[in-house]
Amino acid sequence: AQSVSQHNHHVILSEAASLELGCNYSYGGTVNLFWYVQYPGQHLQLLLKYFSGDPLVKGIKGFEAEFIKSKFSFNLRKPSVQWSDTAEYFCAVNPLMDSSYKLIFGSGTRLLVRP
């Protein structure tokens, strides 16, 4: 069965530190890839997405992610985090095996940024 692994469940950083959150998936076919963010008490919002083309994608709020097909990875990065980035981050994969838009989510990474 397809699955998505997020290796870090909790991350604590100081403001201005760099961030990298890991995401690996298990599916050998073509995929669409997403990172969503959930701020405390809010719904999920799309940070960035990869469908095809340049494997380095840029999203909102200074986030970027790199798709490495050979490693089945889609890691999220930000050069300098802010206190307002405190949130839970979810990696999600849409395996393009049928016409379904089903998303398979990782278990999430809680990020706490200390001022």
Next chain:
Amino acid sequence: EAQVTQNPRYLITVTGKKLTVTCSQNMNHEYMSWYRQDPGLGLRQIYYSMNVEVTDKGDVPEGYKVSRKEKRNFPLILESPSPNQTSLYFCASSLYGEQYFGPGTRLTVT
């Protein structure tokens, strides 16, 4: 404003009392789905719908029903809720794979 709405946002109920959580989108999306979010498990798909009158099970469909009589609405029905259905529920609609999420419904079953 393009959005997905859910009602109610919070619900406390007792075991066995049927309930419905409504979901509506104004973006004319064909695809809609329901997820539940539990700590440490991320979001898991309950049911999805590719279009009107077309629904299918997701990964955790037991204890839930859905219907899709109109394109904009996709209600989630719990015929006989149980405590293990206590969770945070999200409805989503999708265009070309990018999913737009509703604000969530926090359900507690006692």
